Amino acid sequence: MIDVGSISVTDLEQDPYPIYRELRAMAPAVYMPCLDVWMIVRYAGVDEASKNSDAFPAHVERSPTDRALGGVSMMTTDGEPAKQRRRPFDPTFRPRAVEARMPAIFDRVSNELLDGLEQRESAELVSEFFEPLSLLTLAYALEIDDVVDVPTLRRWFSGLAAGVSNYEDDPAKIALCDAASDEIEVLLRPKFDRGGSLAHLIEGPDAPDDDPISWIMPSLKLVLLGGLQEPAHGGATVAYCLLANQSQLGMVRSSPELMAAAVEEGLRWTAPIGNLLRGINPGARVEEMPLPEGERAVIVVSSANRDEEAFGSDADVFDITRQGPQHMSFATGPHYCIGHHFARVQLRMAISRLLERFPDVRLDPEREVVFWGHEYRSPTELHVDLR
Numbered sequence: 001m002i003d004v005g006s007i008s009v010t011d012l013e014q015d016p017y018p019i020y021r022e023l024r025a026m027a028p029a030v031y032m033p034c035l036d037v038w039m040i041v042r043y044a045g046v047d048e049a050s051k052n053s054d055a056f057p058a059h060v061e062r063s064p065t066d067r068a069l070g071g072v073s074m075m076t077t078d079g080e081p082a083k084q085r086r087r088p089f090d091p092t093f094r095p096r097a098v099e100a101r102m103p104a105i106f107d108r109v110s111n112e113l114l115d116g117l118e119q120r121e122s123a124e125l126v127s128e129f130f131e132p133l134s135l136l137t138l139a140y141a142l143e144i145d146d147v148v149d150v151p152t153l154r155r156w157f158s159g160l161a162a163g164v165s166n167y168e169d170d171p172a173k174i175a176l177c178d179a180a181s182d183e184i185e186v187l188l189r190p191k192f193d194r195g196g197s198l199a200h201l202i203e204g205p206d207a208p209d210d211d212p213i214s215w216i217m218p219s220l221k222l223v224l225l226g227g228l229q230e231p232a233h234g235g236a237t238v239a240y241c242l243l244a245n246q247s248q249l250g251m252v253r254s255s256p257e258l259m260a261a262a263v264e265e266g267l268r269w270t271a272p273i274g275n276l277l278r279g280i281n282p283g284a285r286v287e288e289m290p291l292p293e294g295e296r297a298v299i300v301v302s303s304a305n306r307d308e309e310a311f312g313s314d315a316d317v318f319d320i321t322r323q324g325p326q327h328m329s330f331a332t333g334p335h336y337c338i339g340h341h342f343a344r345v346q347l348r349m350a351i352s353r354l355l356e357r358f359p360d361v362r363l364d365p366e367r368e369v370v371f372w373g374h375e376y377r378s379p380t381e382l383h384v385d386l387r
Protein backbone atom coordinates (compact mmCIF):
# COMPACT_ATOMS: atom_id res chain seq x y z
CA MET A 1 0.00 0.00 0.00
CA ILE A 2 1.24 3.49 -0.85
CA ASP A 3 2.65 5.62 2.00
CA VAL A 4 0.55 8.79 1.63
CA GLY A 5 2.86 10.67 4.00
CA SER A 6 5.66 10.39 1.46
CA ILE A 7 3.69 11.94 -1.42
CA SER A 8 4.69 15.51 -2.29
CA VAL A 9 2.83 18.19 -4.25
CA THR A 10 5.43 17.74 -7.01
CA ASP A 11 4.62 14.00 -7.19
CA LEU A 12 0.97 14.90 -7.72
CA GLU A 13 1.81 17.55 -10.29
CA GLN A 14 4.08 15.23 -12.24
CA ASP A 15 1.50 12.48 -12.60
CA PRO A 16 -1.34 12.11 -10.09
CA TYR A 17 -3.00 9.16 -11.83
CA PRO A 18 -0.93 6.24 -10.44
CA ILE A 19 -1.32 7.80 -6.97
CA TYR A 20 -5.08 8.11 -7.38
CA ARG A 21 -5.31 4.45 -8.42
CA GLU A 22 -3.71 3.48 -5.11
CA LEU A 23 -5.94 5.83 -3.14
CA ARG A 24 -9.10 4.45 -4.77
CA ALA A 25 -8.06 0.97 -3.65
CA MET A 26 -7.60 2.20 -0.07
CA ALA A 27 -10.85 4.01 0.77
CA PRO A 28 -13.57 6.31 -0.60
CA ALA A 29 -11.66 9.27 0.89
CA VAL A 30 -8.01 9.48 1.96
CA TYR A 31 -6.24 12.23 3.92
CA MET A 32 -3.41 13.74 1.85
CA PRO A 33 -0.87 15.34 4.22
CA CYS A 34 0.96 17.43 1.59
CA LEU A 35 -2.27 19.28 0.78
CA ASP A 36 -3.93 19.00 4.21
CA VAL A 37 -7.19 17.83 2.62
CA TRP A 38 -9.34 14.72 2.41
CA MET A 39 -9.33 13.50 -1.19
CA ILE A 40 -12.60 11.94 -2.36
CA VAL A 41 -11.36 9.67 -5.11
CA ARG A 42 -13.92 7.13 -6.35
CA TYR A 43 -16.53 7.84 -9.04
CA ALA A 44 -19.44 6.95 -6.74
CA GLY A 45 -18.17 9.17 -3.92
CA VAL A 46 -17.36 12.06 -6.24
CA ASP A 47 -20.89 11.90 -7.63
CA GLU A 48 -22.40 11.71 -4.13
CA ALA A 49 -20.30 14.51 -2.59
CA SER A 50 -20.74 16.86 -5.58
CA LYS A 51 -24.52 16.70 -5.20
CA ASN A 52 -24.55 17.06 -1.41
CA SER A 53 -23.72 20.67 -0.63
CA ASP A 54 -25.24 20.34 2.86
CA ALA A 55 -22.44 17.94 3.79
CA PHE A 56 -19.76 19.36 1.46
CA PRO A 57 -20.38 23.11 1.01
CA ALA A 58 -18.60 25.07 -1.69
CA HIS A 59 -18.13 27.92 0.76
CA VAL A 60 -14.95 27.43 2.78
CA GLU A 61 -13.23 29.76 5.23
CA ARG A 62 -10.06 31.53 4.06
CA SER A 63 -10.81 30.69 0.42
CA PRO A 64 -7.99 31.83 -1.88
CA THR A 65 -10.60 32.00 -4.65
CA ASP A 66 -12.72 34.54 -2.76
CA ARG A 67 -9.69 36.61 -1.92
CA ALA A 68 -8.46 36.51 -5.53
CA LEU A 69 -11.83 37.40 -7.03
CA GLY A 70 -12.62 40.08 -4.45
CA GLY A 71 -15.56 38.34 -2.75
CA VAL A 72 -18.01 35.48 -2.93
CA SER A 73 -18.77 34.13 -6.42
CA MET A 74 -21.36 31.65 -7.67
CA MET A 75 -18.76 28.89 -7.23
CA THR A 76 -17.84 29.61 -3.62
CA THR A 77 -21.28 29.83 -2.13
CA ASP A 78 -24.26 27.49 -1.94
CA GLY A 79 -28.03 27.32 -2.31
CA GLU A 80 -30.02 30.39 -3.37
CA PRO A 81 -27.11 32.90 -3.14
CA ALA A 82 -25.17 30.73 -5.61
CA LYS A 83 -28.16 30.50 -7.97
CA GLN A 84 -28.68 34.27 -7.81
CA ARG A 85 -25.10 34.88 -8.91
CA ARG A 86 -25.28 32.24 -11.66
CA ARG A 87 -28.62 33.18 -13.27
CA PRO A 88 -27.43 36.49 -14.82
CA PHE A 89 -24.97 34.54 -17.00
CA ASP A 90 -27.54 32.04 -18.29
CA PRO A 91 -28.65 34.12 -21.30
CA THR A 92 -25.07 34.05 -22.58
CA PHE A 93 -24.05 30.48 -21.75
CA ARG A 94 -27.17 28.29 -21.84
CA PRO A 95 -26.79 25.72 -24.65
CA ARG A 96 -29.50 27.23 -26.86
CA ALA A 97 -27.89 30.69 -26.66
CA VAL A 98 -24.46 29.22 -27.43
CA GLU A 99 -25.87 27.36 -30.46
CA ALA A 100 -27.55 30.50 -31.77
CA ARG A 101 -24.61 32.83 -31.54
CA MET A 102 -21.26 31.16 -31.04
CA PRO A 103 -20.57 28.61 -33.85
CA ALA A 104 -19.99 31.38 -36.40
CA ILE A 105 -17.59 33.08 -33.97
CA PHE A 106 -15.72 29.85 -33.13
CA ASP A 107 -15.40 29.15 -36.84
CA ARG A 108 -14.17 32.62 -37.74
CA VAL A 109 -11.64 32.90 -34.92
CA SER A 110 -10.31 29.36 -35.53
CA ASN A 111 -9.85 30.09 -39.21
CA GLU A 112 -8.17 33.44 -38.58
CA LEU A 113 -5.68 31.86 -36.19
CA LEU A 114 -5.02 29.00 -38.61
CA ASP A 115 -4.56 31.53 -41.45
CA GLY A 116 -1.65 32.86 -39.41
CA LEU A 117 -0.04 29.40 -39.46
CA GLU A 118 -0.67 28.82 -43.18
CA GLN A 119 2.89 29.49 -44.33
CA ARG A 120 4.53 27.76 -41.40
CA GLU A 121 6.21 24.36 -41.19
CA SER A 122 5.57 23.94 -37.46
CA ALA A 123 3.69 25.51 -34.56
CA GLU A 124 3.20 25.40 -30.79
CA LEU A 125 -0.52 24.87 -30.52
CA VAL A 126 -1.09 25.94 -26.88
CA SER A 127 0.20 29.50 -27.24
CA GLU A 128 -0.47 29.92 -30.96
CA PHE A 129 -3.92 28.37 -31.29
CA PHE A 130 -5.81 27.15 -28.22
CA GLU A 131 -5.00 30.02 -25.85
CA PRO A 132 -5.75 32.91 -28.23
CA LEU A 133 -8.86 31.02 -29.40
CA SER A 134 -10.28 30.73 -25.90
CA LEU A 135 -9.33 34.31 -25.00
CA LEU A 136 -10.86 35.87 -28.09
CA THR A 137 -14.05 33.80 -28.22
CA LEU A 138 -14.81 34.61 -24.58
CA ALA A 139 -14.27 38.32 -25.25
CA TYR A 140 -16.75 38.10 -28.14
CA ALA A 141 -19.23 36.12 -26.05
CA LEU A 142 -19.19 38.75 -23.30
CA GLU A 143 -19.05 41.59 -25.85
CA ILE A 144 -15.96 43.11 -24.28
CA ASP A 145 -13.81 42.66 -27.38
CA ASP A 146 -13.69 46.43 -27.98
CA VAL A 147 -11.75 47.07 -24.74
CA VAL A 148 -9.47 44.02 -24.49
CA ASP A 149 -6.86 42.34 -26.66
CA VAL A 150 -5.05 39.01 -26.36
CA PRO A 151 -2.12 40.30 -24.23
CA THR A 152 -4.55 41.97 -21.79
CA LEU A 153 -6.62 38.80 -21.44
CA ARG A 154 -3.48 36.72 -20.96
CA ARG A 155 -2.43 39.07 -18.13
CA TRP A 156 -5.86 38.77 -16.49
CA PHE A 157 -5.87 35.04 -16.79
CA SER A 158 -2.38 34.52 -15.32
CA GLY A 159 -3.05 37.03 -12.51
CA LEU A 160 -6.38 35.48 -11.51
CA ALA A 161 -5.01 31.94 -11.86
CA ALA A 162 -2.08 32.80 -9.57
CA GLY A 163 -4.53 34.18 -7.00
CA VAL A 164 -7.04 31.33 -6.89
CA SER A 165 -4.33 28.71 -6.34
CA ASN A 166 -2.44 30.76 -3.75
CA TYR A 167 -3.00 28.50 -0.73
CA GLU A 168 0.45 29.44 0.57
CA ASP A 169 -0.25 33.24 0.78
CA ASP A 170 2.64 34.05 -1.55
CA PRO A 171 2.85 37.90 -1.68
CA ALA A 172 4.13 37.82 -5.28
CA LYS A 173 1.00 35.93 -6.38
CA ILE A 174 -1.22 38.32 -4.44
CA ALA A 175 0.41 41.29 -6.20
CA LEU A 176 -0.03 39.67 -9.64
CA CYS A 177 -3.66 38.89 -8.95
CA ASP A 178 -4.43 42.33 -7.50
CA ALA A 179 -2.93 44.02 -10.55
CA ALA A 180 -5.13 41.93 -12.87
CA SER A 181 -8.20 42.60 -10.71
CA ASP A 182 -7.59 46.36 -10.73
CA GLU A 183 -7.27 46.37 -14.50
CA ILE A 184 -10.47 44.34 -14.89
CA GLU A 185 -12.35 46.80 -12.69
CA VAL A 186 -11.08 49.82 -14.62
CA LEU A 187 -11.86 48.40 -18.07
CA LEU A 188 -15.09 46.57 -17.34
CA ARG A 189 -16.97 48.78 -14.85
CA PRO A 190 -18.03 51.19 -17.63
CA LYS A 191 -19.61 48.22 -19.43
CA PHE A 192 -22.24 48.09 -16.66
CA ASP A 193 -23.59 51.52 -17.60
CA ARG A 194 -27.11 51.50 -19.02
CA GLY A 195 -26.94 50.04 -22.54
CA GLY A 196 -23.47 48.59 -21.90
CA SER A 197 -22.75 44.97 -22.79
CA LEU A 198 -22.56 43.84 -19.14
CA ALA A 199 -25.55 45.88 -17.87
CA HIS A 200 -27.90 42.88 -18.12
CA LEU A 201 -25.87 41.13 -15.39
CA ILE A 202 -27.19 43.56 -12.77
CA GLU A 203 -30.61 44.41 -14.19
CA GLY A 204 -32.43 41.21 -13.13
CA PRO A 205 -34.39 40.66 -9.92
CA ASP A 206 -31.50 38.87 -8.20
CA ALA A 207 -29.12 41.84 -8.05
CA PRO A 208 -29.10 43.83 -4.79
CA ASP A 209 -29.95 47.56 -4.93
CA ASP A 210 -26.78 48.44 -3.07
CA ASP A 211 -23.61 48.23 -5.22
CA PRO A 212 -24.71 45.48 -7.63
CA ILE A 213 -21.48 45.70 -9.62
CA SER A 214 -19.36 44.68 -6.62
CA TRP A 215 -21.86 41.86 -6.00
CA ILE A 216 -21.52 40.35 -9.51
CA MET A 217 -17.85 41.22 -10.14
CA PRO A 218 -16.35 38.10 -8.43
CA SER A 219 -18.60 35.88 -10.57
CA LEU A 220 -17.66 37.81 -13.70
CA LYS A 221 -13.97 37.34 -12.88
CA LEU A 222 -14.67 33.65 -12.34
CA VAL A 223 -16.29 33.41 -15.78
CA LEU A 224 -13.23 35.17 -17.22
CA LEU A 225 -10.88 32.77 -15.48
CA GLY A 226 -12.83 29.59 -16.38
CA GLY A 227 -13.47 30.71 -19.92
CA LEU A 228 -9.90 31.78 -20.58
CA GLN A 229 -8.05 28.86 -19.08
CA GLU A 230 -10.01 25.63 -19.30
CA PRO A 231 -10.93 25.42 -23.00
CA ALA A 232 -7.29 26.09 -23.92
CA HIS A 233 -6.10 23.32 -21.61
CA GLY A 234 -8.84 20.96 -22.78
CA GLY A 235 -8.16 21.73 -26.45
CA ALA A 236 -4.45 20.97 -26.10
CA THR A 237 -5.26 17.70 -24.32
CA VAL A 238 -7.79 16.50 -26.90
CA ALA A 239 -5.51 17.47 -29.80
CA TYR A 240 -2.63 15.60 -28.16
CA CYS A 241 -4.80 12.51 -27.59
CA LEU A 242 -5.80 12.37 -31.26
CA LEU A 243 -2.35 13.11 -32.66
CA ALA A 244 -0.79 10.49 -30.38
CA ASN A 245 -3.36 7.83 -31.39
CA GLN A 246 -3.21 7.51 -35.16
CA SER A 247 -5.95 4.89 -35.49
CA GLN A 248 -8.42 7.02 -33.55
CA LEU A 249 -7.37 10.10 -35.48
CA GLY A 250 -8.11 8.12 -38.64
CA MET A 251 -11.59 7.27 -37.35
CA VAL A 252 -12.32 10.96 -36.70
CA ARG A 253 -10.95 11.98 -40.09
CA SER A 254 -13.20 9.50 -41.89
CA SER A 255 -16.24 10.12 -39.66
CA PRO A 256 -16.07 13.76 -38.52
CA GLU A 257 -19.18 13.32 -36.37
CA LEU A 258 -16.91 11.35 -33.99
CA MET A 259 -15.21 14.61 -32.98
CA ALA A 260 -17.81 15.09 -30.21
CA ALA A 261 -16.87 11.70 -28.72
CA ALA A 262 -13.17 12.54 -29.09
CA VAL A 263 -13.61 15.78 -27.13
CA GLU A 264 -15.53 14.01 -24.35
CA GLU A 265 -12.99 11.20 -24.13
CA GLY A 266 -10.01 13.58 -24.09
CA LEU A 267 -11.61 15.61 -21.29
CA ARG A 268 -12.27 12.39 -19.37
CA TRP A 269 -8.74 11.09 -19.90
CA THR A 270 -7.19 14.27 -18.47
CA ALA A 271 -9.56 16.65 -16.68
CA PRO A 272 -8.42 20.29 -17.09
CA ILE A 273 -9.68 20.93 -13.53
CA GLY A 274 -8.89 17.92 -11.39
CA ASN A 275 -9.86 19.00 -7.86
CA LEU A 276 -12.88 20.82 -6.44
CA LEU A 277 -12.37 22.28 -2.96
CA ARG A 278 -15.18 21.82 -0.41
CA GLY A 279 -15.78 22.16 3.31
CA ILE A 280 -16.80 19.26 5.55
CA ASN A 281 -19.94 19.85 7.63
CA PRO A 282 -21.02 17.88 10.73
CA GLY A 283 -22.21 14.37 9.83
CA ALA A 284 -20.63 14.39 6.35
CA ARG A 285 -20.14 10.89 4.93
CA VAL A 286 -18.98 9.64 1.58
CA GLU A 287 -19.93 6.10 0.58
CA GLU A 288 -20.79 5.56 4.27
CA MET A 289 -17.33 6.71 5.43
CA PRO A 290 -17.56 9.56 7.99
CA LEU A 291 -15.28 12.56 7.39
CA PRO A 292 -14.04 14.95 10.12
CA GLU A 293 -16.15 18.06 10.52
CA GLY A 294 -14.34 21.38 9.98
CA GLU A 295 -11.58 19.96 7.79
CA ARG A 296 -11.38 20.43 4.03
CA ALA A 297 -12.16 17.97 1.25
CA VAL A 298 -11.32 17.94 -2.42
CA ILE A 299 -13.61 16.18 -4.83
CA VAL A 300 -11.09 14.63 -7.22
CA VAL A 301 -12.96 14.53 -10.53
CA SER A 302 -9.81 13.48 -12.39
CA SER A 303 -9.59 10.37 -10.21
CA ALA A 304 -13.29 9.59 -10.71
CA ASN A 305 -12.72 9.77 -14.47
CA ARG A 306 -10.16 6.94 -14.26
CA ASP A 307 -12.09 4.77 -11.77
CA GLU A 308 -11.98 1.17 -13.02
CA GLU A 309 -15.31 0.47 -11.28
CA ALA A 310 -16.99 3.04 -13.52
CA PHE A 311 -14.95 2.89 -16.73
CA GLY A 312 -13.48 -0.64 -16.73
CA SER A 313 -9.96 -2.00 -16.45
CA ASP A 314 -8.80 0.09 -19.44
CA ALA A 315 -9.83 3.38 -17.79
CA ASP A 316 -6.32 4.79 -18.34
CA VAL A 317 -6.63 4.38 -22.12
CA PHE A 318 -7.90 7.09 -24.50
CA ASP A 319 -10.65 5.39 -26.48
CA ILE A 320 -13.23 7.42 -28.40
CA THR A 321 -15.48 4.37 -28.77
CA ARG A 322 -15.73 3.97 -25.01
CA GLN A 323 -19.21 3.38 -23.58
CA GLY A 324 -19.54 4.36 -19.96
CA PRO A 325 -21.02 6.84 -17.55
CA GLN A 326 -20.68 10.59 -18.06
CA HIS A 327 -17.23 11.87 -17.14
CA MET A 328 -16.93 14.34 -14.27
CA SER A 329 -14.69 16.95 -15.92
CA PHE A 330 -17.45 19.57 -15.91
CA ALA A 331 -18.41 18.48 -12.37
CA THR A 332 -21.97 17.54 -11.45
CA GLY A 333 -24.55 18.91 -9.05
CA PRO A 334 -25.24 22.58 -8.34
CA HIS A 335 -21.84 23.82 -9.56
CA TYR A 336 -21.96 21.98 -12.89
CA CYS A 337 -19.82 24.10 -15.22
CA ILE A 338 -21.79 26.98 -16.67
CA GLY A 339 -19.50 27.04 -19.72
CA HIS A 340 -19.76 23.33 -20.58
CA HIS A 341 -21.60 23.72 -23.87
CA PHE A 342 -19.59 26.78 -24.85
CA ALA A 343 -16.38 24.79 -24.31
CA ARG A 344 -17.65 21.65 -26.01
CA VAL A 345 -18.75 23.40 -29.20
CA GLN A 346 -15.59 25.52 -29.26
CA LEU A 347 -13.31 22.50 -28.99
CA ARG A 348 -15.22 20.38 -31.51
CA MET A 349 -15.11 23.15 -34.09
CA ALA A 350 -11.54 24.29 -33.44
CA ILE A 351 -9.97 20.83 -33.62
CA SER A 352 -12.05 19.96 -36.69
CA ARG A 353 -10.81 23.11 -38.45
CA LEU A 354 -7.21 22.31 -37.45
CA LEU A 355 -7.43 18.81 -38.94
CA GLU A 356 -9.14 20.05 -42.12
CA ARG A 357 -6.70 22.88 -42.74
CA PHE A 358 -3.60 20.79 -41.96
CA PRO A 359 -4.29 17.23 -43.14
CA ASP A 360 -0.70 16.16 -42.35
CA VAL A 361 -0.44 17.74 -38.88
CA ARG A 362 1.46 15.49 -36.47
CA LEU A 363 3.31 15.68 -33.17
CA ASP A 364 6.87 16.95 -33.45
CA PRO A 365 8.89 13.77 -32.78
CA GLU A 366 11.76 15.85 -31.35
CA ARG A 367 9.67 17.39 -28.55
CA GLU A 368 8.28 15.32 -25.74
CA VAL A 369 4.81 16.43 -24.63
CA VAL A 370 4.83 17.12 -20.91
CA PHE A 371 1.59 17.17 -18.92
CA TRP A 372 1.83 19.04 -15.63
CA GLY A 373 -0.42 19.77 -12.66
CA HIS A 374 -2.96 17.99 -10.51
CA GLU A 375 -5.43 20.75 -9.67
CA TYR A 376 -5.15 22.15 -13.20
CA ARG A 377 -3.58 19.75 -15.70
CA SER A 378 -2.71 20.00 -19.38
CA PRO A 379 0.23 19.76 -21.79
CA THR A 380 2.61 22.63 -21.06
CA GLU A 381 3.35 22.93 -24.81
CA LEU A 382 2.19 21.09 -27.91
CA HIS A 383 4.69 21.30 -30.76
CA VAL A 384 3.49 19.99 -34.11
CA ASP A 385 4.76 19.71 -37.65
CA LEU A 386 2.11 21.19 -39.88
CA ARG A 387 3.02 19.60 -43.21
Ligand code: HEM
Pocket residue numbers: 074075076082086093222223224226227228230231234267271272273276277301328329330331334335336337338339340342343
Ligand atom coordinates in the same frame (compact mmCIF):
# COMPACT_ATOMS: atom_id res chain seq x y z
C1 HEM B 1 -13.03 22.36 -21.07
C2 HEM B 1 -13.44 23.46 -20.47
C3 HEM B 1 -13.93 23.56 -19.06
C4 HEM B 1 -13.81 22.69 -18.01
C5 HEM B 1 -13.13 21.33 -17.99
C6 HEM B 1 -14.49 23.29 -16.87
C7 HEM B 1 -14.62 22.68 -15.64
C8 HEM B 1 -15.38 23.18 -14.59
C9 HEM B 1 -15.59 22.52 -13.34
C10 HEM B 1 -15.01 21.18 -12.95
C11 HEM B 1 -16.39 23.31 -12.58
C12 HEM B 1 -16.88 23.03 -11.15
C13 HEM B 1 -16.06 23.78 -10.15
C14 HEM B 1 -16.48 23.49 -8.72
O1 HEM B 1 -17.56 22.94 -8.49
O2 HEM B 1 -15.73 23.80 -7.78
C15 HEM B 1 -16.67 24.47 -13.35
C16 HEM B 1 -17.44 25.52 -12.92
C17 HEM B 1 -17.53 26.71 -13.61
N1 HEM B 1 -17.05 26.97 -14.87
FE1 HEM B 1 -16.11 25.70 -16.10
N2 HEM B 1 -14.97 24.50 -17.25
C18 HEM B 1 -14.67 24.71 -18.58
C19 HEM B 1 -15.02 25.79 -19.34
C20 HEM B 1 -15.62 26.91 -18.86
C21 HEM B 1 -15.95 28.08 -19.65
C22 HEM B 1 -15.74 28.22 -21.14
C23 HEM B 1 -16.48 28.98 -18.76
C24 HEM B 1 -16.99 30.37 -19.03
C25 HEM B 1 -17.68 30.67 -20.03
C26 HEM B 1 -16.53 28.37 -17.46
C27 HEM B 1 -17.02 28.97 -16.33
C28 HEM B 1 -17.31 28.28 -15.16
C29 HEM B 1 -18.00 28.89 -14.04
C30 HEM B 1 -18.46 30.32 -13.95
C31 HEM B 1 -18.14 27.89 -13.07
C32 HEM B 1 -18.83 27.99 -11.71
C33 HEM B 1 -20.23 27.45 -11.85
C34 HEM B 1 -20.98 27.45 -10.53
O3 HEM B 1 -20.36 27.38 -9.47
O4 HEM B 1 -22.22 27.50 -10.57
N3 HEM B 1 -15.99 27.11 -17.55
N4 HEM B 1 -16.05 24.37 -14.59
